[in-house]
Amino acid sequence: MQLNYMTGALVALALATQCATAADLPPKPTVSDIVKESKPGDWRALDPENTLYMDLPSGRVVIEMAPDFAPQTAANIRALAREKYYDGLYIIRSQDNYVVQWGDPDEEKPRPFKAKEKVTAEFTAPVASDKRFVRMKDIDGYAAQVGHSNGFPSARDPKTGRAWLTHCYAMVGVARGNETDSGNGSQLYVVSGHAPRHLDQNITVVGRVVAGMPLLSVMPRGTGPLGFYEKAEERTQIKSVRIAADVPEAERSQYEVMRTESPIYQRVVEAARNRGGPWTKVSPNHVELCNAPIPVRKK
Amino acid sequence: MQLNYMTGALVALALATQCATAADLPPKPTVSDIVKESKPGDWRALDPENTLYMDLPSGRVVIEMAPDFAPQTAANIRALAREKYYDGLYIIRSQDNYVVQWGDPDEEKPRPFKAKEKVTAEFTAPVASDKRFVRMKDIDGYAAQVGHSNGFPSARDPKTGRAWLTHCYAMVGVARGNETDSGNGSQLYVVSGHAPRHLDQNITVVGRVVAGMPLLSVMPRGTGPLGFYEKAEERTQIKSVRIAADVPEAERSQYEVMRTESPIYQRVVEAARNRGGPWTKVSPNHVELCNAPIPVRKK
Numbered sequence: 001m002q003l004n005y006m007t008g009a010l011v012a013l014a015l016a017t018q019c020a021t022a023a024d025l026p027p028k029p030t031v032s033d034i035v036k037e038s039k040p041g042d043w044r045a046l047d048p049e050n051t052l053y054m055d056l057p058s059g060r061v062v063i064e065m066a067p068d069f070a071p072q073t074a075a076n077i078r079a080l081a082r083e084k085y086y087d088g089l090y091i092i093r094s095q096d097n098y099v100v101q102w103g104d105p106d107e108e109k110p111r112p113f114k115a116k117e118k119v120t121a122e123f124t125a126p127v128a129s130d131k132r133f134v135r136m137k138d139i140d141g142y143a144a145q146v147g148h149s150n151g152f153p154s155a156r157d158p159k160t161g162r163a164w165l166t167h168c169y170a171m172v173g174v175a176r177g178n179e180t181d182s183g184n185g186s187q188l189y190v191v192s193g194h195a196p197r198h199l200d201q202n203i204t205v206v207g208r209v210v211a212g213m214p215l216l217s218v219m220p221r222g223t224g225p226l227g228f229y230e231k232a233e234e235r236t237q238i239k240s241v242r243i244a245a246d247v248p249e250a251e252r253s254q255y256e257v258m259r260t261e262s263p264i265y266q267r268v269v270e271a272a273r274n275r276g277g278p279w280t281k282v283s284p285n286h287v288e289l290c291n292a293p294i295p296v297r298k299k
Numbered sequence: 300m301q302l303n304y305m306t307g308a309l310v311a312l313a314l315a316t317q318c319a320t321a322a323d324l325p326p327k328p329t330v331s332d333i334v335k336e337s338k339p340g341d342w343r344a345l346d347p348e349n350t351l352y353m354d355l356p357s358g359r360v361v362i363e364m365a366p367d368f369a370p371q372t373a374a375n376i377r378a379l380a381r382e383k384y385y386d387g388l389y390i391i392r393s394q395d396n397y398v399v400q401w402g403d404p405d406e407e408k409p410r411p412f413k414a415k416e417k418v419t420a421e422f423t424a425p426v427a428s429d430k431r432f433v434r435m436k437d438i439d440g441y442a443a444q445v446g447h448s449n450g451f452p453s454a455r456d457p458k459t460g461r462a463w464l465t466h467c468y469a470m471v472g473v474a475r476g477n478e479t480d481s482g483n484g485s486q487l488y489v490v491s492g493h494a495p496r497h498l499d500q501n502i503t504v505v506g507r508v509v510a511g512m513p514l515l516s517v518m519p520r521g522t523g524p525l526g527f528y529e530k531a532e533e534r535t536q537i538k539s540v541r542i543a544a545d546v547p548e549a550e551r552s553q554y555e556v557m558r559t560e561s562p563i564y565q566r567v568v569e570a571a572r573n574r575g576g577p578w579t580k581v582s583p584n585h586v587e588l589c590n591a592p593i594p595v596r597k598k
């Protein structure tokens with residue numbers, strides 16, 4: 001019994017019956033088939049000025065920031081990183097099926113001069129700032145339109161003229177208190193469970209973990225309220241957070257993200273929407289925004 | 300800066316603007332407020348005959364099986380557990396943002412006499428077997444109707460007359476090969492990431508982890524294809540899997556699940572759909588099936 005229940009494929013026809021002899025569906029290209037066919041121009045490198053390396057004892061987490069959506073927040077995080085604010089701070093929270101969060105557990109470490117204490121909320125952006133949006137045809141309960149913007153899952157509402165990044169797995173947000181301008185980037189979280197999409201438009205989403213997510217997602221769950229660690233020794237210490245542009249070329253992690261505005265990416269989405277082959281018996285002909293993979297590869 | 304971004308609240312009005320001075324939304328009861336107000340009759344105990352205890356070195360995982368949807372599979376798992384088939388087997392797979400899976404890595408352990416090698420697929424059930432379905436009003440991209448059946452997230456299609464359990468976080472399924480009757484319960488998986496709803500109707504879903512999920516979700520990710528562990532020493536050994544009915548009363552884990560057919564559960568769903576209070580600035584007036592919490596408590 002091999003357990004390759006990810007492979008295989010599907011069909012637009014809803015075979016909603018039990019049938020031990022269901023016919024195999026015709027083969028279809030998988031996401032990895034499509035990635036193999038891609039051309040160099042279907043990919044872009046990460047912008048070193050918008051890439052963070054968070055080095056943990058277990059390895060490196062690579063975060064791509066999204067200045068189209070959160071320019072001021074990205075600038076503040078850059079300032080914090082450049083003055084080494086995050087170095088020696090901790091993973092302070094791991095709430096099952098929700099988020100992993102890092103920062104200063106005691107909120108005592110002085111902030112650098114160049115970083116701001118308050119940053120205007122960037123919960124949404126004008127659609128005009130979001131030039132590379134490509135809409136998915138799939139319906140969504142949380143937003144009028146969903147799709148991808150330059151490698152990030154996003155949504156928009158034509159009625160309000162606003163666009164925003166969505167809380168899919170691996171998306172990085174800026175913790176805040178009750179005041180909308182109380183998140184300055186000194187504490188960040190990553191989505192580590194089922195997408196808490198109700199947070200969309202309520203908090204600044206600043207980027208995505210493009211590599212190293214398994215280092216964060218397995219952090220032992222905190223037993224305090226909201227998954228905060230109760231004891232200092234439960235926390236994992238952050239060695240350093242650097243802007244890729246400040247790291248010598250030889251020490252950079254070289255990743256590329258598939259261009260979500262490229263035609264090939266629509267084939268990736270379609271491969272997730274409708275699978276084929278011998279394993280899949282029924283296809284939903286639908287893919288939820290957060291189930292559409294965004295391919296990343298080493299250069 | 301306290302990071303209580305789960306607390307707080309919401310409003311049906313879509314304030315899709317940046318505003319550092321957004322007014323607080325009126326307070327609304329939270330899920331925990333509602334749980335506190337519940338009456339004993341709003342809860343049911345787990346049925347000992349349909350409850351599995353998987354004891355790991357780190358503690359106990361409690362799984363509730365759903366015989367309304369998968370009676371033959373539940374019977375086979377019961378037979379396997381009663382003949383101690385799972386004892387000494389392993390967690391064999393941990394794929395980031397997908398599943399954690401357990402069983403015999405080498406498929407060599409003899410199966411007990413009473414368990415079957417093949418079990419008819421129970422990917423869906425007649426809606427008539429699903430007597431306790433309560434529909435949510437929220438739209439869903441994967442199914443015509445979604446809601447809850449006796450404490451499990453479920454879906455149905457009135458056109459086909461079929462109902463099925465859905466692949467939300469913590470749901471337990473039966474690994475299979477390409478043949479629909481090749482899953483016999485000897486290898487099981489639990490959803491440990493964003494709901495892979497495209498698996499719905501393609502595989503037998505047999506239950507839900509009601510306690511101990513954090514013991515499974517933090518399993519180090521396997522580095523082999525599909526997250527399988529490549530080396531024997533990476534696997535965690537299962538001490539035992541028992542049916543609760545076979546465990547002395549004093550050693551049982553006493554949990555109760557909120558009755559999802561009770562009126563109070565609709566208030567829980569509404570609390571997830573529309574939050575209020577000082578933190579939330581925008582409410583989606585929507586909750587995705589897998590974001591609707593199903594409360595569990597210790598008796």
